[in-house]
Amino acid sequence: xxxxxxxxxxxxxxxxxxAASYAVALAKAxxxxxxxxxxxxxxxxxxxxxxxxxxxxxxxxxxxxxGQIAKLVxxxxxxxxxxxxxxxxxxxxxxxxxxxxxxxxxxxxxxxPASGAVRRNVFSGKAMADVEVATGQAxxxxxxxxxxxxxxxxxxxxxxxxxxxxxxxVKVKAxxxxxxxxxxPLPEAxxxxxxxxxxxxxxxxxxxxxxxxxxxxxxACSRPVADIGWRPHHxxxxxxxxxxxxxxxxxxxxxxxxxxxxxxxxxxVIVVINTDPEAPFxxxxxxxxxxxxxxxxxxxxxxVKALEA
Amino acid sequence: xxxxxxxxxxxxxxxxxxxxxGDKEFDPNGVQFIVNPYDEWYALVRALELKxxxxxxxxxxxxxxxxxxxxxxxxxxxxxxxxxxxxxxxTDSMQTARLIAAHAEGKGYDLILCGKETIDYNGSVVPGMxxxxxxxxxxxxxxxxxxxxGVATVMREVTGGEEEVEVTLPAVVSAAKGMAEQRIPNxxxxxxxxxxxxxxxxxxxxAATVVRTFSLxxxxxxxxxxxxxxxxxxxxxxxEEAKVI
Ligand SMILES: Cc1cc2nc3c(=O)[nH]c(=O)nc-3n(C[C@H](O)[C@H](O)[C@H](O)COP(=O)(O)OP(=O)(O)OC[C@H]3O[C@@H](n4cnc5c(N)ncnc54)[C@H](O)[C@@H]3O)c2cc1C
Ligand SMILES: Nc1ncnc2c1ncn2[C@@H]1O[C@H](COP(=O)(O)O)[C@@H](O)[C@H]1O
Numbered sequence: 001x002x003x004x005x006x007x008x009x010x011x012x013x014x015x016x017x018x019a020a021s022y023a024v025a026l027a028k029a030x031x032x033x034x035x036x037x038x039x040x041x042x043x044x045x046x047x048x049x050x051x052x053x054x055x056x057x058x059x060x061x062x063x064x065x066x067g068q069i070a071k072l073v074x075x076x077x078x079x080x081x082x083x084x085x086x087x088x089x090x091x092x093x094x095x096x097x098x099x100x101x102x103x104x105x106x107x108x109x110x111x112x113p114a115s116g117a118v119r120r121n122v123f124s125g126k127a128m129a130d131v132e133v134a135t136g137q138a139x140x141x142x143x144x145x146x147x148x149x150x151x152x153x154x155x156x157x158x159x160x161x162x163x164x165x166x167x168x169x170v171k172v173k174a175x176x177x178x179x180x181x182x183x184x185p186l187p188e189a190x191x192x193x194x195x196x197x198x199x200x201x202x203x204x205x206x207x208x209x210x211x212x213x214x215x216x217x218x219x220a221c222s223r224p225v226a227d228i229g230w231r232p233h234h235x236x237x238x239x240x241x242x243x244x245x246x247x248x249x250x251x252x253x254x255x256x257x258x259x260x261x262x263x264x265x266x267x268x269v270i271v272v273i274n275t276d277p278e279a280p281f282x283x284x285x286x287x288x289x290x291x292x293x294x295x296x297x298x299x300x301x302x303x304v305k306a307l308e309a
Numbered sequence: 310x311x312x313x314x315x316x317x318x319x320x321x322x323x324x325x326x327x328x329x330x331g332d333k334e335f336d337p338n339g340v341q342f343i344v345n346p347y348d349e350w351y352a353l354v355r356a357l358e359l360k361x362x363x364x365x366x367x368x369x370x371x372x373x374x375x376x377x378x379x380x381x382x383x384x385x386x387x388x389x390x391x392x393x394x395x396x397x398x399x400t401d402s403m404q405t406a407r408l409i410a411a412h413a414e415g416k417g418y419d420l421i422l423c424g425k426e427t428i429d430y431n432g433s434v435v436p437g438m439x440x441x442x443x444x445x446x447x448x449x450x451x452x453x454x455x456x457x458x459g460v461a462t463v464m465r466e467v468t469g470g471e472e473e474v475e476v477t478l479p480a481v482v483s484a485a486k487g488m489a490e491q492r493i494p495n496x497x498x499x500x501x502x503x504x505x506x507x508x509x510x511x512x513x514x515x516a517a518t519v520v521r522t523f524s525l526x527x528x529x530x531x532x533x534x535x536x537x538x539x540x541x542x543x544x545x546x547x548x549e550e551a552k553v554i
Contacts, residue, residue, distance in 0.1 A: 095437025
């Protein structure tokens, strides 16, 4: 089993640790070992041994072109199945790995394979599909925040690894961080506080941000709010925005349109705050408060702070 | 510049999802189909803008049976010059990608634009496979796309932000929100779409994956309501009952 890993500051990203843990669990079930393939500057074993990864194959240069990463991973795979995170890198790399290995790809899996099929979400979270891979090798990308990071492993052996990856054809010129204030990026966030048109204007987002920062949560919004420029585009969740699966999703002043739900209905716990008791969102919620977000949000923030004090 | 835009059809975003044939197939009964939003709003419209600015052609390509013709006509009404349909109903992304690559091979397209994902299968894989099959560079999740002197500058979504990348054409790019603004077809577009060429090609490819069954998520139990003046009770429940904070 091969896990394809993205490093940040020498350590595996959260999504990659989830992919590594998934690979370890699969390898255990098949009685084999899980090996990670990494590229670029590496600190120790990149934090991968802790997930149960036995060996880290280390390609020294940092690669930014998905085509090159795919060649590296395919070279390391030699007969094994490959696991990647279903993040921006995994989405770009996995399809090419599948082509190079001539292997079936199941993207965005949410569980380990069971009796020969693996589960993924389809129809933007409105349904699930159990998919069989018809080829010997398989490539899976793991939906962020669905598979827990294992921490019962040890230290992985690091081995230098060489492969013919060709020229970089996609060249990175600049990076613009979106979550400047150190928030966890939305797709990885375990706690999310989101708000919609019910907040009435961008100047009112302070109460949303306060609750988010008290909880250590990431902020999100409904689509119209991003479209009219009250909030940045990368915060837009839903069918045409980011699909998320946090442990907790708090939605204030969002009606719960089906296209919004499509991106958030996989959240483990949903809290809805809306002045309208008939808002459709309550049907998808675990906890609800019929009330004015302008009064309820500050109360929640105070309650969180009181709890922590 | 000659651009190929890969267009798929998807159930309207408000559709009720149901399955048939022993839960092995999507039930299209009573479903309104639309052009997959990423393909239409972003990929196709950006292709048209690039053509309007610099000349060339915009061709759409769909892998699907005749039931996809109405959404292909919609793409023509929005402004594509010509459409190709590979007459095959795919059940797996590898099939779709192989048929797209087989069509595009040797046709000299400068740019192949796709959506970032279909809203039914949500694979996010076809464009990357097409690029690998044609040995072209691939930029996923593009939110901005400019082309000058045969080089595309793309802003792409990455974890925690956006990256500006450069790639020499030909290349494959997948489009995410931000790349363009939705266009509503006008009457003239709709009329002229009727006479634009929709060429149908034969093709087939083997599937690398098979859906064994589809299922629907269980209904949530009823929502626990908390009075607005006891908001702090919610925080206690989130910690002690739901154990999420
Ligand atoms: C093809 C397509 C794709 C789409 N994709 C997405 C998507 O990805 N994401 C998305 O979000 N939308 C999407 N939409 C739009 C979606 O249909 C809704 O229009 C949108 O989600 C509504 O946003 P909202 O809930 O913020 O606003 P509204 O629907 O206007 O709801 C505002 C809510 O706030 C409540 N409210 C008002 N004042 C207060 C207050 N003081 N306190 C508390 N509550 C208050 C109101 O009762 C109401 O329920 C899409 C639409 C289409 C057609
Ligand atoms: N049947 C199809 N015909 C043409 N293009 C397709 C088809 N399926 C997917 N695509 C393209 O590939 C993109 C990603 O699809 P997917 O990998 O299925 O999420 C879509 O947004 C389309 O641009």
